[in-house]
Amino acid sequence: MNATKAKRYTDLNGHLKGIFGKRVQKLTVDAGFTCPNRDGSKGTGGCIFCNEKGSGNGAHILGTSVTEQIHQGREALFKRYKSKLFLAYFQAYSNTYAPVARLKALYDEALAFDDVVGLSIGTRPDCVDEEKLALLDAYSQEKLIWLEYGLQSPHDTTLASINRGHDVACFKSAVALTQKIAPKVKICAHIILGLPGEDREMMLEGARLLADLGVDGVKIHLLYVIKGTPLDELYLSGDYTCLEEDDYVETVCDFLELLPPEMVIQRLTGDPHRDELRAPQWPLKKRDTLRRIQETLEARGTVQGSRYMTENAPQ
Secondary structure, rough: OOOOOOOOOHHHHHHHHHHHOEEEEEEEEEEOOOOOOOOOOOOOOOOOOOOOOOOOOOOOOOOOOOHHHHHHHHHHHOOOOOOEEEEEEEEOOOOOOOOOHHHHHHHHHHHOOOEEEEEEEEEEEOOOOOHHHHHHHHHHHEEEEEEEEEEEOOOHHHHHHHOOOHHHHHHHHHHHHHHHHOOOEEEEEEEEEOOOOHHHHHHHHHHHHHHOOOOOEEEEEOOOOEEOOOHHHHHHHHOOOOOOHHHHHHEEEEEEHHHOOEEEEEOOOOOOOOEEEEEHHHHOHHHHHHHHHHHHHHHHOOOOOOOHHOOOOOO
16 A cells, blocks of 8 residues: 555555655635535535535635635644645535636636645535536646545435435546546545434445545545534434444444555544534544544454455456
8 A cells, every 4th residue: 555654544645745755735725615505506505514614714704815825824734734735625615616717717826836736626526517627637737636526425315315416326427527538637535424314334335336436535524513504403303313433433444444445545534613513522532533443443454445355356
């Protein structure tokens, strides 16, 4: 595996260091996008777990431009990590949900910095088309481009229940179109563990799907409850129960074992804001969870790809 030696999975930091020879840090950008599941084109209110910030930091609402956000982020990340290279991470809402001219202007603004070596663009699979992918393909000839698609679940019944606004077929089509139009663009899929109604085997079908589609990376999230969301209402009424840390750790390890060993693991759990979090409280101790995942893999004697290699071995 091309991961850091101490880890039993291919982590993003190690992957980027292998490409650039030094640490590369993601720098979050809020460019003022919205979402088709909020503006009425697909739905309103968003997914049941999402609040009004759309996973963003609210910088755009404060009037902070992309350029200003990058200036501020570079300084903060250098102080914390001594990072000198960055990926501009367009995170909040759906960051391909705009005309191509606007996308190009925003992406160009981020890439104007010499130390921004690429983009990571969070979006939905129903927010891309050939023209947008052609734009990303052009960037990918010289820069590292990650396109992050939120799948969340491999089950249409779950996607409907969480008000996602698209189905699994939409995700598969977006992946195939990206691989065709922009083959150098790296595809990362987002998966949430602990969604209502899903048991562990249902969650693990997500790993098999991503392996079959040949995506380049994955972000694994815990479903936690943010105050004021529809999921919060379900939780408070007793109609939703959060995953315990033990169950989450075991499920993540199972998930990793089913993935190809070269797939880049960009995230293994979430980063809830303390003041927004209703439940559970254990995700606030992220390092403990990451340590337990590593220790569980060590105790099992397995690594990322262990079961993938077995299940896909020639018969």
